Amino acid sequence: MIYDVVVIGAGPAGMAAAIAAHDEGARVLILDRNNEPGGILPQCIHAGFGARRFKQDLPGPLYAYHFLNEIRKREIELWLESFVMDISPSRRVTVLSPKGYYEIEARSIVLAMGCRERTRSQINIPGTHPAGVYTAGTVQRMINRENWMPGKRFIILGSGDIGMIMARRITIEGGEVLRVVEALPYLTGLRRNYVQCLQDFGIPLFLRHTITRIDGYERVERVEITPLDENFCPIKDKSEWVDCDTLLLSVGLIPENELSRRLGIVLDPVTGGPVVDQFSQTSVYGIFAAGNVVHIYDLVDDVSDHGELAGRFAARFAKNLALWSEPSLSIGWNFPLRSVVPQKILLSKTTEEPLSFFLRVHTPWESSVTLSLRGEDSLFFQKKLPYVRPAEMISVSLDPSLVQTWKNHPPSRLFWEITYDS
Ligand SMILES: Cc1cc2nc3c(=O)[nH]c(=O)nc-3n(C[C@H](O)[C@H](O)[C@H](O)COP(=O)(O)OP(=O)(O)OC[C@H]3O[C@@H](n4cnc5c(N)ncnc54)[C@H](O)[C@@H]3O)c2cc1C
Known part of the structure; x- marks a missing residue:
């Protein structure tokens, strides 16, 4: 099997890349490990997507739907439940899908694998290891897609956007968010989310504080919250134990870079994603990257623009292999x-x-x-x-x-x- 452009990931970056590549005349295949397209958007049911592109305040699934509709109008192949295990520098893609194990040849590739959340082990919170510690995105999926509430009394660590959005969602669903705790002296998410998700719901934000210990046998029973000095050292004699049953972590997103690493792509140590040029080509000839796999975006409109750029130039690369180094x-x-x-x-x-x-x-x-x-x-x-x-x-x-x-x-x-x- 040979395609002009193979796009890995059917989130907003990948869908936009596929449409743009197709419209440049390329034969395009999109691969995604999920059983539905849209990436993270199907679980983001709050409004706030597409203000620039569609001049509307859309929920995530509707934003994704617009792109899916465009894909369906075109001859773009979309394989779901298709996990990309490896890519060679000569652009052979190894895929495991329900149809079997495939080796696909691509003239060019767009990496659009998105990002993942930092977990407890990456920020080393001491204490016991009970149930009830989740990343904010996991709880977003549980509540918005799987229809179950993972706890009653929540503490959220980190003032990132997903955490603040989930503070509001949990409150609307009848849970109690006792505090949002942030180590930095300022918010790490957007101010508009602070106003609409915390202030409007009376949820207290504790800046310059962190969680220094988790306690609980089978389930989280309490966490220790401690203020930090100017050097981010805990002021231990001011620590306070707060009873809760669930801890949500909203402590940063990291580009999904396993495939990029295996390919030997040069990564930016600050963003965690590939170093790219103005056409979004990575350091490996013919491999392009777009969206959160490159760096974490605030606005999905920018993710889609980036996808279009990468898709367009991946298609042009596929047509003419010269002049790209x-x-x-x-x-x-x-x-x-x-x-x-x-x-x-x-x-x-x-x-x-x-x-x-x-x-x-x-x-x-x-x-x-x-x-x-x-x-x-x-x-x-x-x-x-x-x-x-x-x-x-x-x-x-x-x-x-x-x-x-x-x-x-x-x-x-x-x-x-x-x-x-x-
Ligand atoms: C948990 C979470 C919640 C978020 N919530 C919000 C929100 O509420 N509001 C907001 O504005 N932004 C939110 N964001 C930011 C959001 O990710 C971006 O705006 C946008 O969705 C990024 O698009 P993307 O296409 O780059 O990545 P994604 O939407 O993450 O799509 C990446 C796709 O790549 C696929 N993939 C990854 N690896 C492979 C592989 N090896 N093989 C095959 N497929 C693969 C994944 O299955 C996924 O479908 C959230 C991000 C995360 C991680």
Whole structure:
């Protein structure tokens, strides 16, 4: 079996990539291990998806449905319950599906495997190991899809969006959320979720606090909550035990990068996802990546845009294998920036596509800053921003003719910078 483009993952990134690749004339196959398409969206039944793309406040399943409808209108093959076990650098995909075990050849591949949640073992909470400790996404699935409530009295660790959204959901379903506890001195999720999910439901948020111990024999019985000093050290004499039966962890998402690692793709140590260029091609020739597998997005609209970009260029790659490698220009950045995607610009190829960058900061700054893209002696872009927050990605679209400028006169250094205005 040979396809022009094989997309791994049928979430919003993968579905958008498949549609865009098909519309460029490619023969496309999507593979997903789940028994339904949509990725994480079918369990996100709250509104808030698609404001930019559809000018509507859609629930996750409806957002996914729009894309599925577009897939059904096209000759795109979609294999569900099909787990991709391995990919070779020559783009042979090994799949285990109900139909059997397959080796599929692809002219190009789009990785769109999404992300997974950090678990208790990754943040090392001491104590006993009773039942009742879940990631927020697991409880989202239990309540929204499987129709059962995993507890009565909840504590949530982490102020990420999924945790805050689940605090509201649990309250609506009759559970009690006693506290949301966050180690950092600021929210890690969006402010709008803090207002709509915690404040509106009277759920207390404890910043600069963490859980220092879990206690319980068969089931969680209580957790120890401790304030942290400026160096994030627990102030043990101020610890407090709080009775509860369930602990939810909302302590970060990590790109699903097992296949990327096995392929030898260069990963960004900050984002955890592949290093990509402006066409979303990874360091392995002909392997593209999009969505949360690259870095964690705030908005599903951006995930779909990224999928379309990767799908379009994967299809173009499949048609013409030339001109897709070095030379490239690495992009740097200075504190307080934490990550920048794409991390490099391929100079061998120019297109009409706007040059899109996504940036995240380390720490919030609640007054005006200036964002700049600089070479050693030149300024290529500058913009004022009213504030910057780690939870809110900065997105910037640049004129693609810049690539030609850099190709003609390669700057010795190209970097993003934020300066505080006051
Ligand atoms: C638990 C959780 C809850 C979330 N809730 C919200 C929310 O409430 N609101 C919000 O705005 N955003 C939420 N997000 C963010 C959300 O993930 C993104 O907005 C968006 O869904 C990312 O799209 P994606 O296509 O990159 O990944 P996903 O939607 O995660 O899709 C990835 C797909 O890849 C498949 N896959 C992975 N590995 C393989 C493999 N080896 N073989 C075959 N298939 C594979 C998976 O089965 C999945 O279907 C949540 C994320 C998570 C992890």
